[in-house]
Amino acid sequence: MDKIIIRGGRRLSGTVPVSGAKNAALTLLPCALLTEEPLTLRNLPRLADIDSFQHLLNQFGISTAIAGARPEDFGRVMTLQATRLTSTVAPYDLVRKMRASILVLGPMLARAGEATVSLPGGCAIGNRPIDLHLKALEAFGARIELASGYVRAIAPDGGLPGGSYTFPVVSVGATENALMAAVLAKGTSTLHNAAREPEIVDLCNLLVAMGAEIEGIGSSDLTIHGVSRLHGATYMVMPDRIEAGSYACAAAITGGDVLLAGARMEDMASTVQALRDAGVHVEEVRGGLQITTDGPLRPVTLSTAPFPGFPTDMQAQLMAMLCMAEGSSVLTETIFENRYMHVPELNRMGARIETKGRTAVVHGVKKMTGADVMATDLRASMSLIIAGLAAEGETRVHRVYHLDRGYERLEEKLSLIGADVERAGD
Numbered sequence: 113m114d115k116i117i118i119r120g121g122r123r124l125s126g127t128v129p130v131s132g133a134k135n136a137a138l139t140l141l142p143c144a145l146l147t148e149e150p151l152t153l154r155n156l157p158r159l160a161d162i163d164s165f166q167h168l169l170n171q172f173g174i175s176t177a178i179a180g181a182r183p184e185d186f187g188r189v190m191t192l193q194a195t196r197l198t199s200t201v202a203p204y205d206l207v208r209k210m211r212a213s214i215l216v217l218g219p220m221l222a223r224a225g226e227a228t229v230s231l232p233g234g235c236a237i238g239n240r241p242i243d244l245h246l247k248a249l250e251a252f253g254a255r256i257e258l259a260s261g262y263v264r265a266i267a268p269d270g271g272l273p274g275g276s277y278t279f280p281v282v283s284v285g286a287t288e289n290a291l292m293a294a295v296l297a298k299g300t301s302t303l304h305n306a307a308r309e310p311e312i313v314d315l316c317n318l319l320v321a322m323g324a325e326i327e328g329i330g331s332s333d334l335t336i337h338g339v340s341r342l343h344g345a346t347y348m349v350m351p352d353r354i355e356a357g358s359y360a361c362a363a364a365i366t367g368g369d370v371l372l373a374g375a376r377m378e379d380m381a382s383t384v385q386a387l388r389d390a391g392v393h394v395e396e397v398r399g400g401l402q403i404t405t406d407g408p409l410r411p412v413t414l415s416t417a418p419f420p421g422f423p424t425d426m427q428a429q430l431m432a433m434l435c436m437a438e439g440s441s442v443l444t445e446t447i448f449e450n451r452y453m454h455v456p457e458l459n460r461m462g463a464r465i466e467t468k469g470r471t472a473v474v475h476g477v478k479k480m481t482g483a484d485v486m487a488t489d490l491r492a493s494m495s496l497i498i499a500g501l502a503a504e505g506e507t508r509v510h511r512v513y514h515l516d517r518g519y520e521r522l523e524e525k526l527s528l529i530g531a532d533v534e535r536a537g538d
């Protein structure tokens with residue numbers, strides 16, 4: 113397994129291109145199940161998770177073709193076509209690699225009248241149940257059976273009738289699954305307390321481009337008028353707000369000056385607010401967001417929350433940056449119960465972080481030092497990279513496969529802005 117080696121202490125400056133959003137792409141790809149016609153997605157990031165999802169879709173008989181990507185380009189174009197489905201089963205071996213596989217349940221049920229998906233189970237960041245996905249589909253008229261580690265959803269003859277569901281907790285994945293099931297239902301469906309992350313808006317925009325009828329896009333109350341068929345479309349994946357925020361933290365911890373090319377302010381307001389509270393300048397400029405730092409970082413107090421709140425997927429990266437702020441920051445993780453695995457590793461690099469339940473107190477230090485560190489999830493890995501950029505000496509981040517799930521050509525992008533970073537075999 114590869115590791116990333118960083119020799120810290122360089123000030124980052126220049127332009128970093130922001131890739132297509134992983135978490136948008138992973139809900140746009142299963143939309144190929146909803147039509148017999150071709151779906152072309154542009155700006156798809158080159159990531160291990162996208163490759164795994166492609167593999168999963170191929171297993172249902174969906175053809176996938178990648179067009180004209182030169183090795184030096186970021187992103188690529190994929191055309192998917194589900195002319196005929198040869199299987200409606202998502203097996204354990206593919207689902208366990210990637211939790212987002214559960215997002216085939218809703219569209220497969222809508223298209224084929226039934227779907228069987230291995231239960232994804234928990235993961236390093238927490239329990240991650242799917243009860244709300246199932247309750248929403250039941251509310252739309254599906255019958256749900258659980259057996260041998262699999263969930264089977266079955267629509268009545270003639271298709272899902274549609275219905276109404278109010279989420280007791282905001283869930284991104286459950287909102288996505290419910291939307292993809294409702295667009296082909298016979299009647300009208302409503303979702304209340306739905307997630308309204310920018311990736312959900314991206315999904316709604318693609319579904320509308322395919323002929324779906326959705327009201328309330330961008331709000332927590334969605335009304336979906338089912339249509340009898342959807343058609344193909346060509347669609348551009350939105351920029352990755354979490355990748356952009358990660359590079360912003362990397363720039364800030366090195367006192368740098370970096371343009372996040374392609375980043376959109378409207379997707380990132382809470383992250384931008386947190387950066388500004390920390391004393392980082394963030395300006396909307398032509399082509400993206402400019403990050404500059406000209407003084408010490410200040411401490412920040414915040415809690416993660418569903419959009420438009422501060423994203424849980426940015427918590428670890430912001431924490432790494434705040435390790436070198438002047439004063440004590442207080443971060444509270446409200447979404448996932450076990451998302452502080454980066455804390456002991458950051459502390460091994462000289463950070464002073466204490467956790468109590470869901471709250472972490474980050475006492476700023478003047479200096480961090482490079483070390484061998486091990487990450488257990490995607491954003492935790494990125495937090496160690498960020499710390500390594502500011503630490504004295506060499507940091508070796510092991511288990512790079514986590515980073516390859518969600519950061520397109522990380523070491524190349526960091527090198528573009530002046531980091532001393534390389535990938536090596538372990």
Ligand SMILES: CC(=O)N[C@H]1[C@@H](OP(=O)(O)OP(=O)(O)OC[C@H]2O[C@@H](n3ccc(=O)[nH]c3=O)[C@H](O)[C@@H]2O)O[C@H](CO)[C@@H](O)[C@@H]1O
Pocket residue numbers: 135136138212239240241242243244245246281282283284285286424425446447448
């Ligand atoms: C591929 C993708 O887009 N993943 C994102 C998605 O994950 P994901 O969609 O899995 O996360 P959810 O928004 O569903 O989870 C939010 C909260 O709801 C709870 N819950 C969720 C579903 C359910 O059926 N029952 C239940 O209790 C979860 O335990 C968690 O506490 O949103 C998360 C929250 O923004 C992000 O961290 C992930 O990066």
Ligand SMILES: C=C(OP(=O)(O)O)C(=O)O
Pocket residue numbers: 135211212237425490491518
């Ligand atoms: C938690 C994340 O992803 P996933 O839901 O795919 O695990 C993430 O993107 O930070």
